[in-house]
Amino acid sequence: MNQAMSANANVDTARQWLKRQSRWSPFEIVFWLALLLPFFLFPTYLPLASQIAIAALFALSVDLILGYAGIITLGHAMFFGLGAYAAALLAKAGWSEPLTGLLFAGVFAGLIGFITSFMIVRVQHLALLMITLGLGVLTLELANAMSWLTGGTDGLRVPRTWPIFNYFRFDLWGYTSYGYTLAVLFICFLLSRLLVNSSFGLALRGIRENVKRMPAIGSDHHRHLQKIYTISAAMAGLAGALLAQTTSTVALDVLSFTRSADVIVMLVLGGTGRLYGAIVGAIIFLVARDQLAGINPQYWYFWIGLLLMVVVLFMPKGILGFLSRLAGRRDND
Amino acid sequence: MSSIVIVLFDGFAFGMLLFVLSVGLSVTLGLMNFINLAHGAFGMLGGYAAVTAMRLLGFPFLLALPTAFLAAALLSIVLERTLFRRLYGAPELNQVLLTIGMVFVAAAIATYLFGTVQQVIILPSWLRGSVEIAGMRFGVYRIFLIGIALIVTALLVFGLERTRLGAQIRAAVDNQRVAKGLGLDVEKIFGITFALGSGLAGLGGALAVEIVGLDPSFGFHFLVYVLIVVSVGGLGSITGSFVGAALLGIFDVAGKYFWPEIGSFLIYLLLVAILFVRPLGLFGKR
Numbered sequence: 001m002n003q004a005m006s007a008n009a010n011v012d013t014a015r016q017w018l019k020r021q022s023r024w025s026p027f028e029i030v031f032w033l034a035l036l037l038p039f040f041l042f043p044t045y046l047p048l049a050s051q052i053a054i055a056a057l058f059a060l061s062v063d064l065i066l067g068y069a070g071i072i073t074l075g076h077a078m079f080f081g082l083g084a085y086a087a088a089l090l091a092k093a094g095w096s097e098p099l100t101g102l103l104f105a106g107v108f109a110g111l112i113g114f115i116t117s118f119m120i121v122r123v124q125h126l127a128l129l130m131i132t133l134g135l136g137v138l139t140l141e142l143a144n145a146m147s148w149l150t151g152g153t154d155g156l157r158v159p160r161t162w163p164i165f166n167y168f169r170f171d172l173w174g175y176t177s178y179g180y181t182l183a184v185l186f187i188c189f190l191l192s193r194l195l196v197n198s199s200f201g202l203a204l205r206g207i208r209e210n211v212k213r214m215p216a217i218g219s220d221h222h223r224h225l226q227k228i229y230t231i232s233a234a235m236a237g238l239a240g241a242l243l244a245q246t247t248s249t250v251a252l253d254v255l256s257f258t259r260s261a262d263v264i265v266m267l268v269l270g271g272t273g274r275l276y277g278a279i280v281g282a283i284i285f286l287v288a289r290d291q292l293a294g295i296n297p298q299y300w301y302f303w304i305g306l307l308l309m310v311v312v313l314f315m316p317k318g319i320l321g322f323l324s325r326l327a328g329r330r331d332n333d
Numbered sequence: 334m335s336s337i338v339i340v341l342f343d344g345f346a347f348g349m350l351l352f353v354l355s356v357g358l359s360v361t362l363g364l365m366n367f368i369n370l371a372h373g374a375f376g377m378l379g380g381y382a383a384v385t386a387m388r389l390l391g392f393p394f395l396l397a398l399p400t401a402f403l404a405a406a407l408l409s410i411v412l413e414r415t416l417f418r419r420l421y422g423a424p425e426l427n428q429v430l431l432t433i434g435m436v437f438v439a440a441a442i443a444t445y446l447f448g449t450v451q452q453v454i455i456l457p458s459w460l461r462g463s464v465e466i467a468g469m470r471f472g473v474y475r476i477f478l479i480g481i482a483l484i485v486t487a488l489l490v491f492g493l494e495r496t497r498l499g500a501q502i503r504a505a506v507d508n509q510r511v512a513k514g515l516g517l518d519v520e521k522i523f524g525i526t527f528a529l530g531s532g533l534a535g536l537g538g539a540l541a542v543e544i545v546g547l548d549p550s551f552g553f554h555f556l557v558y559v560l561i562v563v564s565v566g567g568l569g570s571i572t573g574s575f576v577g578a579a580l581l582g583i584f585d586v587a588g589k590y591f592w593p594e595i596g597s598f599l600i601y602l603l604l605v606a607i608l609f610v611r612p613l614g615l616f617g618k619r
Contacts, residue, residue, distance in 0.1 A: 072426050119605070123612040125425065126368060130564040133557070134605040141598040261433070268430055299444075305437025312431045313419065 014199075022197040031276070035182060039175065046174035052286045053181035054242045057188055059266045059278035061235035066264070067273035068196055069228050070208030071120060074129055074260055075136020076236055081143065081255030083109040083237025085150060087244040088158045096162045098180070098245055105241030106234045113233020117226040124211070133257070140255040155251030158244050170246070177246040184242060185279075188235055192275055195231070204228055208273075265304060268311055271318025280320055335469045340590050341583060346475035348582020349482030350544060354537030355559040356489065356574045357530020363506045363569020365523050367417065368425055370432040372534055373559050374439040374552035375405045379535025380542050381443060384452045394457050398539050405535025406528045413527050418520075436552045443549040452547040454539075474543055481540065485533065489571055502526055506569045534559075558585075561600070565607050567617025576615060 038049040058080055065071040083105040090101050116135060123131055143150045150156065163169045168176045195201055206214050207221045214221045244250045253259065262285070270281025292300055315322040358372040379401035386392040386400045412435075420428050460477055463470040493499035504512040505519045513519050538551070561581055566573030584603060588596030607615065 066426070072429065119609050123608065125366075126362065126560075126564050126568070127608050127612040127614075129368070129429070130560055131605055131608050133560070134601045134608070137557070138598065138601040138605060141595070141601060145595050145598055264430070268426075272426070299441055301437040302441030305434040305441065308430050308434030308437070309416075312427045312434070313416075316427060 018197055018199070018202075022193065028276075032186065038178060043173060043175075046178045048286065048290055050174055050177040050181040050242075050246055052282050053178065053185045054239050054246075055263070055266060055286055056279040056282035057181070057185045057242065058236055058239040059263050059270070059282050060185070060188060060192060060275060061232045061239065062263050062267055063272060063275060063278045064192060064195070064228055064232045064235070066267065067277070068201065068208060069204040069225055070211075071225065071229065072129060073132040074257070074264075075132040075134070075139075076232075076263060077255050077257070077259035078136045078139045079109040079113055079233040079236035080240040080243075080259060081139065082112055083240030084244040084250045084254045085143070085156075085240075086237065087241035088156050088250040089149070091158050091161065091244070092156065096159050098161050098164050101161070101245060102184070102238055102241050105244075106238045109237020109240070110230050110234030113237075114226065114230040116233075117229040120229055121222045121225045133260075136255070136257060136260055140252065140257075143252060143255055150252070151250075153252055155249055158248045158250060160248060161245045174246075181242050181246060184238060188238065189275060189279075192235075195228075196275065200224065200227070205273075265308060267318075268308065269319055271320035271322075274318075274320055277318050277320050281318070284319070336590075338469055339471075340587050342471055343475060344583030344586035345579055346472075346478050346582070347544065347586055348579040349479050350537060350541055351558055351562050351582055352482055352575055352578035353485055353540060354534055354555060355562040355578060356485075356571060357527075357533045358559055359563045359566060359571070359574045360502070360506075360569060361523070361527050361530050362563060364502065364509075364526055365421055367421060368428045368432065369417070370429060370556055370560075371435040371439070371552070372531070373554075373556035374436050375409060375531040375534040376538030376541065376555055376559075377439060377443060377547070377549075377551040378408060379405045379532075379538035380452070380547040380551060381447060381538075382535065383539035384454060384542065384547065387454065394454070394460070397454075398536060401535045401539035402532040403535075405538070406532030409531030410524065410528045413524055417527070436556065439552055440549040443551075447549070449548055452542060454542045456543060478540060478544075481536075485536075486571070486575060493571065498522070498525065561604050563614075565604065565614050567614030570614075570616040573614055573616030 038046055042049075058076075061079075062073065062076050065073060065076075086105040086108040087101045090096075090104055095101065119131055119135075120128065144152060147153075161170055164176065164180060168179070170176045196204070203214070203219050203221075203224050206219065207224060211221065240254055243254065266281035266285040267278055268281070269284055270279065271277030289300065292303075311318065317325070354376050355372070358369060361367060361369060382404035383397040383401040386397045387394065392400060416431065416435075420431055456474060460474050463472045464476070465471075493503060501512070501517050501522050504515070505517060505522050509519055538547070541547070541551075541555070558581065562574055562577045565581070566575070566577030581600070585596070585600055588599045590596075592599065611617070
């Protein structure tokens with residue numbers, strides 16, 4: 001009796017802990033309000049802002065598997081590209097309604113993610129890197145070979161997307177684009193937040209910390225990993241679909257290895273294993289690239305490489321982790 | 334029929350090139366579990382060292398090859414002491430990021446020093462042209478390449494099987510903790526192996542210039558090939574690297590020759606299939 005009660009009490013504290021974790025802090029509210037600023041302060045930068053929102057969504061999807069479940073992937077652009085092509089081809093077939101297109105792309109990428117997840121959970125270490133890399137390049141080569149469908153290196157022109165809710169037209173200045181991408185990012189962020197602060201999210205962190213111990217305490221780690229991989233693939237597909245719908249073009253570079261590498265760089269800059277790391281990393285990366293656009297891309301990668309090395313050696317938890325350590329706050333995870 | 338023989342021969346020669354480029358990574362990965370994505374960049378360094386030695390210092394080709402080996406080995410010792418050593422036993426993501434950062438930096442430095450143009454090596458006349466055997470023409474340089482690779486293999490096998498250092502390396506690969514317990518200085522052994530492996534990559538880079546050219550993207554481009562060889566062959570196995578490299582070379586050349594549309598697609602399909610069935614590679618033990 002007594003034991004049962006104390007067990008109950010433990011469950012309650014665990015719940016309370018999760019609840020505490022998921023409480024909104026004022027910083028977060030200010031952060032999201034600040035993301036509305038481009039509408040008023042820098043309207044000329046709205047196209048860049050929607051690029052950032054798309055990249056942040058993509059980075060968020062990678063954070064779920066890399067930061068929380070410890071799956072290192074070198075080929076996540078595969079799902080980004082699949083989503084982009086799915087949305088583009090649906091639009092080409094005559095259906096340019098944005099929300100259903102988005103849903104279609106997400107479901108398609110998620111389905112492929114679910115199928116490949118059976119491979120992903122089987123392997124670790126170098127083989128995992130190679131399988132993700134291999135699948136990524138495989139998809140790129142496939143898209144290249146099927147140029148009758150994908151337009152090959154010339155790319156696809158996507159018909160103009162219909163107004164959202166039949167009301168918000170996609171304008172030249174990018175007001176609708178940014179509002180649309182930001183809204184999708186926010187919704188996916190809320191879902192991810194729920195996810196990582198649930199018992200499922202805790203199980204994932206357990207897998208990240210020790211793959212062998214989780215099955216020993218009765219947690220079905222293969223099933224958990226498959227679930228999060230599928231969710232992450234679907235989210236990456238949404239990001240790709242957003243790109244196709246807002247820019248009206250899709251080219252082979254949506255599937256490129258560079259895209260897979262860039263997203264990891266963003267994530268690591270911002271800080272892995274924290275949802276805001278993905279967003280902050282995407283902002284820093286794309287704003288820096290926009291500002292340094294004049295220089296030769298080769299030299300741009302010199303600074304990226306140097307930055308990566310510095311982050312790994314001196315700020316292993318990314319810029320956000322570094323800041324929160326400076327501020328003397330205990331790390332959340 | 335003769336075209337099949339020629340394709341097999343060219344593929345095998347290309348595979349031998351890949352073997353020299355990647356065998357060092359296989360051994361060091363098996364030894365320290367350190368994922369060094371900058372291995373291809375050492376190959377690039379060797380290539381540029383050979384080109385520079387021949388152009389500026391007037392070295393003959395046969396002297397440029399050991400120069401490439403030494404340049405890559407020396408730089409790898411410096412980097413191992415200052416950077417790599419800090420990340421032994423660190424999470425693999427950190428190793429991946431540090432070394433991929435190094436590839437970015439190396440590519441930028443190569444662009445700064447040499448520009449993005451393709452570098453060429455002028456071969457001595459006895460390595461040019463081809464010989465005719467049974468009505469088929471075989472490139473002399475490719476025969477030379479196969480010869481070098483076989484010599485390297487023989488030296489490696491002899492070194493690993495018959496010398497004291499080789500026995501120490503094998504012991505450290507098999508069980509690092511026991512090797513340490515027996516008083517072996519595993520860190521030092523690793524430093525030496527790392528330098529030798531990077532040197533071989535440098536040699537491979539110098540040999541590759543004639544076949545595939547050399548530009549700042551070499552480190553990236555060959556990284557994928559090198560990783561395929563290592564992961565398909567299995568970590569820490571010279572036999573595995575040899576077989577993996579030969580297979581990859583033959584499939585790559587044959588695929589591009591017979592099915593140019595989907596040749597590179599087949600390579601990656603094969604990679605994923607092999608790793609799915611055997612996650613540790615064909616000859617991997619752990």
